[in-house]
Amino acid sequence: MSTFRILRHYALTRGLRTWRTRQALERWQERQIVRHVDRIRESSPFYREWWAGIASSDWRNFPLIDKTLMMQHFDRLNTVGISKDEAMALAGEGEETRNFKPSLQGMTVGLSSGTSGNRGLFLVSEREQDAWTGTVLAKLLPGGLWRKARIAFFLRASSNLYESVQRGRLQFQYFDLLEPVHELIGRLEAYRATVWVAPPSMLRMLGEAYAKGTLTVRPDKIISVAEVLDPLDRSVLEQTFGQTIHQAYQCTEGFLGASCRMGMLHLNEDVVHIEKEYIDPSTRRFVPIVTDFSRTSQPIVRYRLNDILTEAEGRCACGSPFTAIERIEGRCDDMLSLSHRVTGEPVPVFPDFVARAVIAASPAILHYRVVQRVGGELEVSIRHVGAETTEQIETKVSAELCALAERLECDLPDIRHVPYTFEPGVTKLRRVERERA
Numbered sequence: 001m002s003t004f005r006i007l008r009h010y011a012l013t014r015g016l017r018t019w020r021t022r023q024a025l026e027r028w029q030e031r032q033i034v035r036h037v038d039r040i041r042e043s044s045p046f047y048r049e050w051w052a053g054i055a056s057s058d059w060r061n062f063p064l065i066d067k068t069l070m071m072q073h074f075d076r077l078n079t080v081g082i083s084k085d086e087a088m089a090l091a092g093e094g095e096e097t098r099n100f101k102p103s104l105q106g107m108t109v110g111l112s113s114g115t116s117g118n119r120g121l122f123l124v125s126e127r128e129q130d131a132w133t134g135t136v137l138a139k140l141l142p143g144g145l146w147r148k149a150r151i152a153f154f155l156r157a158s159s160n161l162y163e164s165v166q167r168g169r170l171q172f173q174y175f176d177l178l179e180p181v182h183e184l185i186g187r188l189e190a191y192r193a194t195v196w197v198a199p200p201s202m203l204r205m206l207g208e209a210y211a212k213g214t215l216t217v218r219p220d221k222i223i224s225v226a227e228v229l230d231p232l233d234r235s236v237l238e239q240t241f242g243q244t245i246h247q248a249y250q251c252t253e254g255f256l257g258a259s260c261r262m263g264m265l266h267l268n269e270d271v272v273h274i275e276k277e278y279i280d281p282s283t284r285r286f287v288p289i290v291t292d293f294s295r296t297s298q299p300i301v302r303y304r305l306n307d308i309l310t311e312a313e314g315r316c317a318c319g320s321p322f323t324a325i326e327r328i329e330g331r332c333d334d335m336l337s338l339s340h341r342v343t344g345e346p347v348p349v350f351p352d353f354v355a356r357a358v359i360a361a362s363p364a365i366l367h368y369r370v371v372q373r374v375g376g377e378l379e380v381s382i383r384h385v386g387a388e389t390t391e392q393i394e395t396k397v398s399a400e401l402c403a404l405a406e407r408l409e410c411d412l413p414d415i416r417h418v419p420y421t422f423e424p425g426v427t428k429l430r431r432v433e434r435e436r437a
Contacts, residue, residue, distance in 0.1 A: 002130050009134025010145060013270065022321045029273050029293070033059055036293040037301065043079035044299055060275070064289065064304045067120050067252075078123055078298045080107060087121050098176060107297060112252040120252040123298040131294060132255060135271060137170075139258040140248060142195065142221045145170075152188055152219075154198035155226060177202060177424055185209050192217050197248070199226040200233040201422070201429035204367070207240040223248050223259075228330050228351075230431045232359050236366070249328060253300050254292040257325060264312065266322040274323065276311070277304070279332075284311040285350065287332060306331045308350065327352065334434050336372045338410035347410050351432035357404045361396040364388055367420055368397075372434045376413045381420040 019025040037056040040047050051062050070077060074084040082104055091111035094100045103109065108129060112120040124132065137145060146169065154175040173191055175184050175198075185206065188196075196203070196219045203224060209215035222237065223246045237245050247265050249257030256274070257267050267274050271294040276286035285308055292300040308331065312324035330351040337346045358368050364386035371379045378401065384393050394417045405412035422429060 002126075005127065005130035006134040006137075007145075009131045010138045011134075013135050013138035014144075017270065019321050025269060025321045029269065032293045033273055033291060036296075036299075039296060040079070040299045040301065043296065044077055046073045046077040047299060047301065059291075059301070062302045064302050066304050066306075070303070071120060074121060080105060080123065080125070080297050082107060082109075082123060084121065087123065091121060098178075110252070121298075122252045124295070125297045128295050128297060131271075135255060135268070136248075136258075139268070140195075140221075140223055140246070141170075149195055149220075150191060150193045151195045151197065152191060152193035154184070154196070154202045181205055181424070185215050189215055189217060194220045195223065196221070197223045197225055199424060199428065200224050200229050200237070201227060201424040203237055203245075204233055205424060207237055211240060218242075221246060225250060227428050228328055228431070230355055231327075232355070232365070232368070232431075247328075249325075251305075253290050253303055253305060254295065256288070256290065257328075260316060260318040260320055262316060262318045264316045264318065265325040265328070266316065266320055267325065269322045275302070279308070280350070283350075284313065284326070285309070285329070286311065306333065308332055308335075310352070330430065330432060333436065334430060334432055336370075336378075336432070336434055337376075338405060338408060338413065341409055341411050347408055349404070349408065349410075353404060354401070354432045357400040358382075358397055361400045362386075362388065362393045364393060365397075367422070368431060369420065369422060370401075370432050372413070374435050374437050378413050378415045379418055380415055381418050381422075383420040 019028065034056050037051075037059050041051065041056070050065070054061055071084065074087070087104060087109045088111075090102060090104050090109050094102065095111065106126055108124040110122045110124070112122070141149060143149070148169040150171045150173075152173055152175055154177055156177050173187070173193070175187065188206070196206070198206070203222065206215060210218065218241055222241060222243065225248045229245065229247055234245050244263035246259035246263060247257070248255070248259075249265065254272050255268055256272055257265050259265050271292065273291040273293065275289035275291075277289055278286045288305045288307060288309055290300055290303045290305060308329040310326040310329055312326045316324040334351050336349040336354060338349055339345070340347050354370050358370060359365065362384065364384040365382055366385055367383040369381045373379055380394070380397060382390070382393060382397065384390065398415050401415065402412050
């Protein structure tokens with residue numbers, strides 16, 4: 001680990017590298033990508049064959065890849081000679097022992113949560129780790145590097161990558177989501193963290209403990225990660241802690257986005273290029289196609305994610321030329337499917353439509369989930385407070401979902417109400433989900 005490299009990337013991110021206009025940023029990105037592609041051709045057998053006959057300057061015409069393809073060709077795609085089997089073995093051992101420190105040939109190895117059906121591996125070199133650390137600290141740390149901070153990091157699995165943020169006056173503690181919640185809250189109370197980094201589902205539990213008085217510490221900054229930040233969760237958390245909830249959009253494919261000082265999520269277009277595959281131009285919804293021009297160990301070039309992002313309507317007041325994102329909505333395969341009442345054709349329904357319908361039913365709703373089962377029925381679960389009965393609120397939720405179906409000219413499937421049982425831990429919270437066969 002190089003302190004100089006970390007400080008260099010911190011300084012570049014904080015302002016040594018700026019662009020006056022969006023056009024200037026895009027010209028700079030183009031130069032970076034063409035040079036990056038030339039390097040990857042030389043070092044990755046998979047990409048050399050995948051891009052055969054296509055000039056580097058014509059990189060936008062390279063065929064897309066996705067997680068399935070990346071994992072299928074992992075051995076020949078990465079540039080450091082690590083096989084999928086040995087990387088998976090090390091990552092699996094870390095999952096079993098909860099010791100995430102061992103590396104492989106100097107590479108940090110990580111394993112994604114696998115919510116899309118298959119787990120993904122990622123490799124990060126020491127140089128890439130330093131660049132990531134400097135960039136993350138610059139974008140997310142309040143007050144700068146020289147202000148003392150205690151970071152509490154809540155995730156299903158830790159990594160050398162995450163622990164590398166512990167530098168100088170910065171303290172770091174990993175909070176394993178597999179531990180009992182009361183133990184996590186006790187540790188957090190003793191640690192007195194000034195920065196919380198956690199999935200929204202865990203933040204909600206911390207918020208409930210804070211409201212009850214079993215947790216008395218309140219951080220300077222709260223950063224939501226790993227799960228979609230639902231409008232309901234954002235609202236409750238901001239009311240509980242009296243501050244803006246920030247976001248970090250980090251996944252196997254790279255550090256893709258971070259909130260600015262205004263609380264608006266921006267794509268990290270100083271390290272990644274995002275092509276927008278619009279699925280609903282009228283509402284600015286798109287699927288991101290990622291090219292990370294900062295990583296060479298495991299190159300990510302024209303990688304199609306399965307996420308749905310909504311682009312902000314205008315430029316953010318912070319003045320950044322980076323694309324502003326109104327919301328990360330969820331995954332493409334979590335769009336519900338309803339039948340058009342006239343044609344019978346399937347009509348995709350964005351998770352955001354469903355979320356806002358449920359939230360509109362009653363301000364007493366604290367938590368909810370809507371799952372469309374394989375047979376088409378909707379399984380709805382809620383947790384609420386107040387004088388209204390569960391049956392009364394369930395009736396209102398059903399009415400709102402019926403009204404949504406009416407607006408879309410669709411038939412509403414059968415609705416089955418079940419108790420709300422989700423607890424944070426091994427699985428990610430998905431408030432709106434479509435079950436796969």
